[in-house]
Amino acid sequence: MHSQDRIRWRLASQLGRPHGRVCGNNSAASPQRSLRAGSIAAGPLAAGLPADASNPITVVCISDTHQTQPQFPDGDPLLHAGDLTNQGSFEELQAQLDWLASLPHRHKVVIAGNHDKLLDADYLARFPERICEPEGQSVGDLEWHDLVYLNNSFETLGFANGRRLSIFGSLWTPQFDTFAFQYPRIRDVWTGAVPEGAHVLLTHGPPKGYLDLDGKGCPNLTREVARTQPRVVVFGHIHAGPGREEVGYRGVERAYQRVMAGDGGLEVVLGMVFWLLGAWAEELVSSVLGHGEERRGARTTMVNAAVVGGLRNEERRPVIVLEI
Known part of the structure; x- marks a missing residue:
């Protein structure tokens, strides 16, 4: 990671607010420090998508790779909904970042999951003994290449056909055991969190009632999705609920x-x-x-993009590809 990127990351941490930029090139993206629940300031995003609707955007959706490196079909962008790793160590994260950077997709957008512990500063402060970093290396030494890392923040991607796609990424999941980026189930971290006009919502955990194995998702996220009605919601976390589902906001x-x-x-x-x-x-x-x-x-396509399954993550799931 270049020194300028580290400075930008530290500034974003000190400001304590979401950061987004229009991305149409391969400039390096640096991670931002975890924002505490309730500090997300949402607002409307610039309009996008309609410049050439006859030429669709092909979205490749993945999640929960857990240190595996499967093959993916072509498309742009590639969205990863978290849990790149198993233990969240420096070595595991860097190996996954290097692998994602080697893929041919022009835009690659990533959020963390509850297993990616090194990226959660609050988790590191509470449980420093649970993360082993190489001597002289820390989270700030991770090389992110051209990946875009979203942490309660947004990114607007530009495409050759003149279309633009606004993506809001948030990595929070309801409390379960002792993992990273979690919140107590009684706390509402979602109301008003997603900017209006976001075309894609990228979260690690699912909204309750959608591809979440009998209601294991977050009810407040369901309410927020209904409020903002994005075109696509991509998530994972619940390995047993992979697939896609189209939903609307009328009647039943x-x-x-x-x-x-x-x-x-x-x-x-x-x-x-x-x-x-x-x-x-x-x-x-x-x-x-x-x-x-x-x-x-209005319609929204819900996608549980988990690519592993089974008791020991031994199963492999097909990658889900959408056209917008």
């Missing part, structure tokens, strides 16, 4: 999100039944009139 889907976020009781559940009947009738009429796509409203 909105009622389901309220239930998952803990905002509704029996009346909302009963409302889901009536909405379901109404949605069925609306779909029938729309299909007859040919206006189905126009009436669907």
Whole structure:
């Protein structure tokens, strides 16, 4: 890491606020110190995407590689939703960063996961004995190459077809055992955290109710996704829930999100039944009139991009590729 990059990282740490930049080249990206829960200041992002909608952006989604180095299809950008490593040591992290940097994808955006312990300054302060760093080397000595590291921050990527893609990355997950980048389940770190206008939300943990193995995700994240309605949400963490799911924000889907976020009781559940009947009738009429796509409203593609599975991470999952 160059000295100028280290200075920029320290400044971002001292300022204690998200940092983002427009990226259309291969300038080096440096990590930022972990922001404490509640310190995220969200705001609207510049518009993007429509310059040449006929030429889609191919997004390669991965997560939870856990020291493996699988083969990936072509695309741009490549998004990694955290847990690059098993133990979060310097050697493991540097090996994964070197591998990602060697891939041909032009834009590579990375967040940390709960296993990537060396990147969490608060974790290091509380449990220094759990991380073994080589003598004379620290997190500031990691070489990030051309990777973009997001820590409660955003990045706007530029593409050859004139389109721009705004990505907000946050690495927090609900408390489980003793890992990095975690928050107590009773604490809401998500409300108002995601900037309006973010096209892609990159998180380590899932929103509750979506590809999260029977509700192991965060309800406050579900509420925040419903508020901001990004085009894509990419996450991992729950290895047993890989796949993709398209969701909307009308009728029964909105009622389901309220239930998952803990905002509704029996009346909302009963409302889901009536909405379901109404949605069925609306779909029938729309299909007859040919206006189905126009009436669907905003949609979000949820992606659990975990590439390992099994009790010992012995299983390998196919990489998920999307077109926006």
